[in-house]
Amino acid sequence: MAFKIGYRTLKTAVGAGGAIAIAQALQLEFYSAAAIIAILCTSITRRSSLKASGSRIAACLIGMTVSVLFFQLLGYYPWTLTAILLVFIPLSVMAKVKEGIVTSSVIILHLYTVQALSVEIIVNELLLIVIGVGMALLMNVYMPNIDRELRHYHHEIEDHFKTILRELATYLRHGESDWDGKEIPETVQLLQEGQNVAFRNIQNHILRYDDQYYYYFKMREKQFEILERVMPFVSKITHSVPQGETLADFLSELSGAVSPANRVPYFQEKLRAIKQSFQETDLPATREEFEVRSALLYIMYEMEQYLYIKDRLWNKADKKKL
The missing domain is CATH 1.20.58 (Methane Monooxygenase Hydroxylase; Chain G, domain 1)
Incomplete structure (x- = not known):
């Protein structure tokens, strides 16, 4: 050392x-x-x-x-x-x-x-x-500026979220993927380390008790929990169905939009339209198709929560600094 x-x-x-x-x-x-x-x-x-x-x-x-x-x-x-x-x-x-x-x-x-x-x-x-x-x-009047460190965790977490959403979309389209999943444990570590740095940043301000990065990391942590819950259901989908392709397109577009910008209303409306189209589709003809569509409906429900979390926590954060 x-x-x-x-x-x-x-x-x-x-x-x-x-x-x-x-x-x-x-x-x-x-x-x-x-x-x-x-x-x-x-x-x-x-x-x-x-x-x-x-x-x-x-x-x-x-x-x-x-x-x-x-x-x-x-x-x-x-x-x-x-x-x-x-x-x-x-x-x-x-x-x-x-x-x-x-x-x-x-x-x-x-x-x-x-x-x-x-x-x-x-x-x-x-x-x-x-x-x-x-x-x-x-x-203790002097404390090193840790904005660069916070931005590093912020960008790394967003890159990992993009990869995870993109790979979920790939699996929905093809029923398989060569993704090794290394971003999962890496994201857990990044979220923990990012929150620790954000908390230290808060402690360096005497009169300020919150921080835009603190809310950001809390938001991503809750969203990541949803992605973890979704993964087993995605893996259960063993064959492609039209509804799966539609949801895959949604996840792929959502992957490209992972950023501090609040585009939640756009994606919420898009998800509502997908759910509406699901309801207008004929009932499943086979047990296998029924299980696939049930899994897709659950995934859509979780993605609604994913978007809601950002919309709720984002109102507390100072978006201009991210």
Whole structure:
């Protein structure tokens, strides 16, 4: 494996070094703690970093308050430290700031080490917290642009959908296909990875809680589930019928139209026309023809859902950015 330094590693290192430099320049006691806090608060996204920083500040304030009370009342003894942790940890969990337990424990140990309480000591610890958290937040101001990565998944998924629909159409026409189906597991992986990147993109925006790509990947995931349900029914069609040719033409045209553009009304109307023509056709003459037409009707029903999903979820997305 090649040696590589990622952007998060770089930010963590710079943030830790900056925090300890500032704390040392201010001649703070236990200045190395500022670097520890900076490391713990530097996260992969802005929102998670902000949450982690808030939790650690709140936990530190709780820890310092409990420590001051217990040390003043009980003195500086190991069992006093035990009592502080027995109270502090449950309080942090109740306050939903358990992420800050480790950081706060460092501050509590500082107070135990100096075995004295004064304004200077309290200010010293507060400055360590502010410097460490501040440097982490400053480092997380920069986040790499992942639009290119999102566009990559978007285009790859569309290409896979086109292939799948095209191969389904081929099978309906000829009752066989030399397609190896590799796009199926690849699409599953692309959808999962794309959603992960889209979620990370959302987490990098403090005030925005949705994303056009997030809705896009959710839409394709639900549509892909329908394509998976359709495949066994397509494989059951062992011989060609006129209705199968018509549906194959529909799937082939739909394959060529896989894109962010919302052409759902056009294809919904086309599907309704195909269903109408099916209803006007004479009843099946044989059991085999009956089974084939039943499978085709099921496929049409699923394709109606396929189109409906896009029409429903597409209203939530910002189409201009896709």
